[in-house]
Amino acid sequence: MQTVRHLSVPATLSELRHSFSAARTAVCLIEVFAAVLLAVEVTILLCGAIWRYALNSPLIWSDELASSLFSWLAMMGAVLALIRGEHMKMTAVVKRWSPALQDWAESVSSLIVCVFVAMVMLPAGQHAIGQMEITTPALNIPDGLRAFALPFGAALMSLVAVAKAFSLGSFRRTAWAILTVAIVVAILWVSAPALIAMGNLNLLVFFVALVGVAIVLGTPIAFAFGIATVSYLALVTHAPLAIVVSRMDEGMANLVLLAVPVFVLLGGMLELSGMALALINFMCSLLGHVRGGLQYVLLGAIFLVSGISGSKAADMAAVAPALFPEMQKRGSDPEELAALLSASGAMTETIPPSLVLITIGAVCGVSINALFVGGLMPAVVATVTIALVCWLRTRHEKPTHAQRAPVKQILRTFVIALPALLLPILIRVAVIEGIATATEVSTIGVAYTLVVAVIARLCGKPVELRRLYGMCVDAAALSGAILLIIGLATSMAWALTRSGFSSQLVSLMQSVPGGTIGFLLVTIACFAILGSVLEGIPAIVLFGPLLFPVARSMQISDVHYAMVVILAMGVGLFAPPFGVGFYAACAIGKVSPDGVSRRVWPYMLALLIALVLVTFIPWVSTGFLGATPNF
Structure with a gap:
């Protein structure tokens, strides 16, 4: 038994x-x-x-x-x-x-x-x-x-x-x-x-x-x-x-979306090659001695590197750790820094080669070249409004003890940062001028950055090329998460279209009181809410194909409408208490969200002002495209 x-x-x-x-x-x-x-x-x-x-x-x-x-x-x-x-x-x-x-x-x-x-x-x-x-x-x-x-x-x-x-x-x-x-x-x-x-x-x-x-x-x-x-x-x-x-x-x-993993890899390689740090050092030598100078350096650095990594958290993480310790040494409040970091993440959503721009181009049938051209000026407007808040908040601070950098140091840091300064120009000019597609130029950027990293290593810089494998894995994981959202959101959008909801939504949006202005205001409210919950890409894939045709029927430029949508989502993404980007900024700044939420609202107000300017002055988005649509 x-x-x-x-x-x-x-x-x-x-x-x-x-x-x-x-x-x-x-x-x-x-x-x-x-x-x-x-x-x-x-x-x-x-x-x-x-x-x-x-x-x-x-x-x-x-x-x-x-x-x-x-x-x-x-x-x-x-x-x-x-x-x-x-x-x-x-x-x-x-x-x-x-x-x-x-x-x-x-x-x-x-x-x-x-x-x-x-x-x-x-x-x-x-x-x-x-x-x-x-x-x-x-x-x-x-x-x-x-x-x-x-x-x-x-x-x-x-x-x-x-x-x-x-x-x-x-x-x-x-x-x-x-x-x-x-x-x-x-x-x-x-x-x-x-x-x-x-x-x-x-x-x-x-x-x-x-x-x-x-x-x-x-x-x-x-x-x-x-x-x-x-x-x-x-x-x-x-x-x-x-x-x-x-x-x-x-x-x-969609082959256009192949730019997603390559740009994500490029963002990691910027940090690996030391180009991001070189860029920050150069800007610090220029502005570090003025009141609030490092705040302006933070804004400028985020503006230059934004969109390349494929993740707003990665953009912020590439800049903040290099700047925050020095800013705190000079008396900056950690909660104030996290609030500024959150606002800077929201202000740069339209800067090429933003993956949100690429996604809009892929799923809404909008020219990516035109989006890259149109995205720069709205970001400039948002950056200026944020910089104005920085000036108002720092103008009464005690003068900084940092000395003005000598010309020799400025020139030296400029030469070291020159490859980093040229890369965003290379990417944006190549796409805007039609020299290469966004996907092709992303690979050129990877090759360019790899060459810089190898040269830096040969010159004795501490460049750990063995980290490339880990960066490839990280890029694959992040891009896989983004692409799966796009794929399943596409399926969900088809189901909504099949149900007849899309035609009902179009009719509802077209009948909004106030005509074009009312439609744009409703768009801002909807995408600010969606941006706080879904982030940019899934919201775009779900509702972009439905609402962009409505905007066209109202004679709103695709590029102008895209900028309104992206900035509205950026405000939602980084506004407390629901914006997930806001919590990412607090985590990177290593501070409690409770204290930051009280300080971030002046910056959010500045972003709303920028959003209103972009919404009701179409030239900001389309002025360099050769056509300015009217309401």
């Missing part, structure tokens, strides 16, 4: 956690794959640009190969972001809860990810198999090889999500999370006939209530969009879930 070994629940759970941990460790091998993919993408695009512009012999296969690899890079990046907890999400509410409730909420959000990927995995596989029948024109290979990135990535994300759900808290807490999700699924399933009978009011259930609850619980925004979309299509429509996959694939495969 065999002896039966009785396993206790805690022992079984421990074994499960160990196996999930091993699975997660195995998935981390994707880092190497993602880093190599990004390096290969940069090489292919750089070679394509050189052969096209320098050798006048275009490589007809380069864009096609880059596009095929891009789908794999996006999905592997999304997997990495899930492993590392770097998907965009709102945690301001959950952080106020007890540790037990936080663990429960994180388990629920992980299970939401599991449910979503389980619902799309089979349609993703079918979509990839269907794409095998299509061959690419230049390389003559099946397009399914590219499309298989979606089911492969979904499978990996399901493993990661399950591992996270069962590795948090106690077995009882995990069981409660599973029960919570099961109850919600059962309620939605049983309520399907009633939801169908509600007509378009059921959109409030799926795209307001369900998305809102998921986001409040800390579910990554991309998966909150995804679960709402598949739930809506599965329960109240006859549309196949393959539509979600195809729209997601379409949204993520």
